[in-house]
Structures are given as C-alpha cells and as structure tokens.
Amino acid sequence: MKSLKRTRDITPLPSRNFKITVDDQPVDACEGETVLSVLLAANYARVMENDRNVASGAYCGMGVCHCCQVKINAKHKQRACQTLVEPQMSVETLTNRFKEEGIKHD
Amino acid sequence: MKKYDVVIAGGGAVGAACAYFLSRDTDLKIALIDLKKPGNASRASAGGLWAIGESVGLGCGVIFFKTLSKLHSEAKGEEVPVMRPHQLPDCFFEFALTSNNMYPALHQEMLEKHGVDFKFERTGLKFIMYNEEDRLYAEQITQGIPHLADQVRWLDAEELKKEEPYVTDDAIGAIDFICDHQVNPYRLVDAYLEGARQNGVSLYLNTEVTSVIRNGNVVEGVKTAEQTFFCDTLINASGAWANELYQQATGRTMPVYPVKGQIVLSERMPKIMNGCISTSDCYIAQKDNGEILIGSSTEEKGFDTTNSLDKIQELSQGAMKCLPILKESSIKRCWAGLRPGTPDELPILGPVDGVEGYLNACGHFRTGILTSAITGQLMTELVTGKKTTLDLTPFSVERFEEAAQKAG
Numbered sequence: 001m002k003s004l005k006r007t008r009d010i011t012p013l014p015s016r017n018f019k020i021t022v023d024d025q026p027v028d029a030c031e032g033e034t035v036l037s038v039l040l041a042a043n044y045a046r047v048m049e050n051d052r053n054v055a056s057g058a059y060c061g062m063g064v065c066h067c068c069q070v071k072i073n074a075k076h077k078q079r080a081c082q083t084l085v086e087p088q089m090s091v092e093t094l095t096n097r098f099k100e101e102g103i104k105h106d
Numbered sequence: 107m108k109k110y111d112v113v114i115a116g117g118g119a120v121g122a123a124c125a126y127f128l129s130r131d132t133d134l135k136i137a138l139i140d141l142k143k144p145g146n147a148s149r150a151s152a153g154g155l156w157a158i159g160e161s162v163g164l165g166c167g168v169i170f171f172k173t174l175s176k177l178h179s180e181a182k183g184e185e186v187p188v189m190r191p192h193q194l195p196d197c198f199f200e201f202a203l204t205s206n207n208m209y210p211a212l213h214q215e216m217l218e219k220h221g222v223d224f225k226f227e228r229t230g231l232k233f234i235m236y237n238e239e240d241r242l243y244a245e246q247i248t249q250g251i252p253h254l255a256d257q258v259r260w261l262d263a264e265e266l267k268k269e270e271p272y273v274t275d276d277a278i279g280a281i282d283f284i285c286d287h288q289v290n291p292y293r294l295v296d297a298y299l300e301g302a303r304q305n306g307v308s309l310y311l312n313t314e315v316t317s318v319i320r321n322g323n324v325v326e327g328v329k330t331a332e333q334t335f336f337c338d339t340l341i342n343a344s345g346a347w348a349n350e351l352y353q354q355a356t357g358r359t360m361p362v363y364p365v366k367g368q369i370v371l372s373e374r375m376p377k378i379m380n381g382c383i384s385t386s387d388c389y390i391a392q393k394d395n396g397e398i399l400i401g402s403s404t405e406e407k408g409f410d411t412t413n414s415l416d417k418i419q420e421l422s423q424g425a426m427k428c429l430p431i432l433k434e435s436s437i438k439r440c441w442a443g444l445r446p447g448t449p450d451e452l453p454i455l456g457p458v459d460g461v462e463g464y465l466n467a468c469g470h471f472r473t474g475i476l477t478s479a480i481t482g483q484l485m486t487e488l489v490t491g492k493k494t495t496l497d498l499t500p501f502s503v504e505r506f507e508e509a510a511q512k513a514g
C-alpha cells in the first residue's frame with residue numbers, strides 16, 4: 001500500500017510514533033499532535049468539502065472557523081485542528097455527507 | 107408628527123400578521139413599529155403549526171406529565187396520581203385549528219401576489235411512544251379529542267419504521283396528528299412584512315415605541331425617540347413586553363410575562379425526517395434547509411435569554427434517544443427566546459373595557475406562529491367593526507379581573 005510521506009515537518013518526529021490512515025494511506029503520527037498537523041505535514045492544503053461542494057483549507061487553526069472539517073473514524077464534520085491523533089485513526093478529507101448520501105437540501 | 111388609522115406596536119409574527127391582513131383587506135393607513143429586543147419569540151421559535159399537538163399539551167405538557175409519571179413509579183402501588191394530558195379548552199382548539207386551516211391558501215397567496223415563500227410543509231406531528239406509559243398517555247390524548255378522531259393516526263412499530271426509518275428501534279409506535287404542519291418562522295414574519303410593505307404599510311423597523319399617548323380613556327397614539335404617531339387604533343402586539351404598553355395605555359396591568367424556551371439546532375443534514383416529532387423529552391423538526399431543530403425548555407426567568415448547559419444536554423439527549431443518527435451530527439447553534447406567557451395559556455385579544463382606540467393582540471405563549479394568521483384576521487374584523495369569526499369573550503383581558511375578583 002502506498003504510504004504518505006511527511007515532507008513538511010519542521011523538526012523530526014519523536015520516535016514514539018504510530019500510524020493513522022489518511023484517505024486510506026498510512027502515515028506517521030505522534031501522540032499529542034492534531035489531525036491537522038499531520039495533514040499539513042503530509043502536504044495537504046485542501047482538506048474539507050462543505051455542504052455546497054466547495055473545497056476549503058484550514059484557516060484559523062484554533063477551532064473557530066470550521067474550515068477544516070474532515071471525516072474521522074466514520075464521523076463527518078470533525079474539526080481536524082481540534083482533534084488529537086490516536087493509533088488506528090482513520091481520516092478522510094474532502095468528504096461530505098450530502099455528496100455521499102446523494103441527497104440535496106435547499 | 108404622523109397620523110395613521112392604525113399603529114401596530116411590535117413586529118413579530120403577530121404584529122406582522124395584523125399589518126398584512128389589515129393592509130390586504132382595508133384601505134386604512136397603517137404603520138408598524140418594531141424594535142427587535144433580545145428574546146423576540148418569533149425569530150426564536152420552531153415554526154411548528156402544531157394545532158392539535160399544542161392543544162393537547164405536547165411540548166411543555168409532556169414535561170409536566172413526565173414529572174407525574176416519575177411520581178407514579180415512585181409511588182409503586184400506592185395512591186397513583188391521575189395522569190392527564192394537559193389539554194387546553196375548546197375555544198383554543200377552535201382558535202388554533204381555524205388559523206391552521208388558513209396556511210395552505212396563505213402560502214399560495216404570498217407566493218403569487220408577493221413573491222415570498224415561507225416554506226409551508228405538510229409534515230404531520232408524530233408523538234413517539236417508547237413504553238406503556240407513553241401509550242397510556244397517547245390513549246388519553248386521543249380520548250380527550252373524539253371530535254378530531256379523523257385527524258389522528260395510530261402507527262405500530264413497523265409502520266413507524268417505514269415512515270421514519272431513522273427513529274430508534276426502541277419505539278413501540280406513534281400517534282400522528284395529520285393536520286399539524288410546519289413553516290419557516292423567519293420567512294413567515296418576513297413574508298407578512300413584505301406583503302404588508304407591498305400593500306402600502308409604513309414599516310418603522312429598529313424603532314422603539316417609547317410611550318403611549320393617552321387622553322383620559324382614549325388612546326391617541328404613541329411616541330418613539332424621534333417622532334409622534336397619532337392613530338385611531340393602537341394594536342399592542344409587543345409579545346412578552348406587552349404589559350408595558352398596556353399599562354401606559356390603560357393604567358392597569360395584565361398578566362403577560364416572558365417564558366423562556368431554549369432551542370438546539372444541528373448542522374444541515376440530509377433528509378432524515380419525513381414529519382415533525384414530539385417525544386416525552388423534546389420536539390424535533392427538520393427545517394427546509396436540512397437543519398434539525400430540537401426544542402424546547404419552559405422556564406420562567408424574567409427577560410433572561412441565556413442558554414444553559416443542562417437544558418441543552420437534556421434536549422440533545424432526548425433527540426439522540428429518538429433519532430440515534432443525530433449522534434453523528436454537530437450542533438450548529440443554540441438560542442433562547444421569550445414566549446409571551448399568560449396564566450391560562452390563552453392569548454389576550456381585543457378591546458379593553460372603558461378604553462378607546464386600543465386593541466390587545468398578545469399573550470400567544472407557545473403558539474403565536476400557528477395562531478398569527480387568525481389573529482391578523484380577527485384584528486382586521488375588530489378594526490373594521492365586522493362580526494368576528496370567533497367569539498372573543500374567552501380571550502378578553504377582563505377574564506383576569508373577574509378571576510381576581512372571584513378569588514378576592
């Protein structure tokens with residue numbers, strides 16, 4: 001399986017690390033960091049797709065703007081910047097309940 | 107100085123409906139003056155047109171029942187309190203149902219004549235039963251309204267699952283009030299106001315009525331910070347604040363007071379509900395834009411509009427128990443509004459003995475969205491001196507004076 005490379009870390013990851021999956025690809029993560037920091041280190045800029053199918057990237061990094069919502073462990077709309085990584089965590093970017101379930105509201 | 111035939115103080119659903127119906131059916135010169143105070147009930151409301159549901163006390167009534175049923179299980183075999191749905195008197199059913207019947211045509215009329223859509227949806231209102239106590243409660247409700255039997259449908263667990271697939275498997279069935287529907291409450295108020303504006307009503311928004319001008323027993327107009335408005339008739343539609351203007355207009359007081367209701371709103375969801383739902387914990391409605399609205403508490407805390415964690419938790423837990431899929435959704439917003447409450451839960455409508463040029467249109471408690479239409483029609487009939495569609499005696503402010511005299 002292709003694994004994601006963390007090319008944008010500023011300091012090396014501590015050795016006590018584990019893997020999570022992002023869009024079905026394994027990637028290194030370490031205790032205490034957020035899902036967003038993994039995504040950014042692995043070169044993701046577009047992370048979220050909103051209910052109107054517009055992509056967005058994390059903006060505030062502190063839980064306020066809701067621009068970084070991804071699917072985490074099968075739950076939609078989790079803020080990547082406010083969720084700490086855990087072993088075996090599964091993250092999906094650019095997913096949206098409306099797109100997946102094919103139902104539109106307006 | 108301005109001169110109008112009618113001035114309406116307050117532009118929530120009730121005041122806005124008065125402006126719309128008066129301007130539609132008469133040639134009078136009308137002004138509506140509204141300052142949106144924190145707690146404005148119409149913007150806070152759920153938008154349910156639950157004519158039967160509210161009349162039989164679902165919503166706040168079930169919470170009342172829950173307290174009793176807790177007593178029941180505690181009493182265990184001893185004297186059991188009688189569990190009765192909290193049913194409102196017949197005059198209220200008539201008031202609510204007459205108003206309810208107006209919405210399909212009003213919706214068409216607003217679309218065609220004024221280009222506004224208040225999102226009337228035929229939803230029904232299902233009371234979901236989890237256990238035998240709930241079933242007993244539902245049976246008592248239906249026994250209390252034999253004349254409305256054709257508006258009630260019983261659904262067993264399987265039928266319920268078919269109609270509301272996301273409702274928990276723990277539900278044993280439901281009763282469905284088929285004539286209860288919903289609107290988008292913001293759009294309803296906006297529709298009334300836009301219709302009124304197109305019909306020539308002068309709207310003074312973000313403007314407070316600071317005082318009422320009274321000459322002896324005649325109400326002559328109102329003042330705002332910048333202007334004086336003279337009028338032949340002042341309609342007091344100022345919601346939970348109505349007693350303030352009433353005192354100035356009549357020199358007496360009336361029992362209209364704020365009853366806080368908190369609401370929890372989810373993010374937009376795909377369509378997971380076909381109709382509105384009431385349980386013994388809360389009511390749940392999916393609005394036209396996909397958001398799931400969960401209401402509501404009933405608290406007497408004065409003009410306080412804060413949210414509290416305990417109520418938000420209770421409401422959210424009640425909703426997740428009914429619709430487990432909500433565990434997968436996020437809360438988008440919480441708020442609180444102030445219902446204009448009265449001691450007997452009936453509105454206060456019409457003239458006041460010994461006072462000229464003044465009409466009450468207030469005290470609509472938890473059904474002012476539903477009953478705004480009939481209130482607008484009744485006020486129009488009163489202003490034009492026509493016989494009113496409904497007898498207003500049970501809704502007159504004098505009922506409280508009589509009650510006080512009897513008690514005294």
Ligand SMILES: Cc1cc2nc3c(=O)[nH]c(=O)nc-3n(C[C@H](O)[C@H](O)[C@H](O)COP(=O)(O)OP(=O)(O)OC[C@H]3O[C@@H](n4cnc5c(N)ncnc54)[C@H](O)[C@@H]3O)c2cc1C
Nearest residue numbers: 116118120141143147148152154315345367473474475476
């Ligand atoms: C949480 C909640 C849920 C509800 N759900 C439903 C529901 O599902 N269905 C239903 O039918 N009803 C519902 N209700 C009840 C309904 O919202 C009210 O009965 C209705 O909105 C009352 O309308 P109103 O126009 O009398 O009052 P409001 O909407 O409060 O309007 C009164 C207006 O007058 C203004 N005002 C007051 N004093 C002055 C002054 N001196 N000068 C100028 N303006 C003034 C106020 O600021 C306000 O804008 C709910 C209420 C709450 C709080």
Ligand code: FES
Nearest residue numbers: 061063065066081
């Ligand atoms: S980046 Fe703003 S909430 Fe996550």
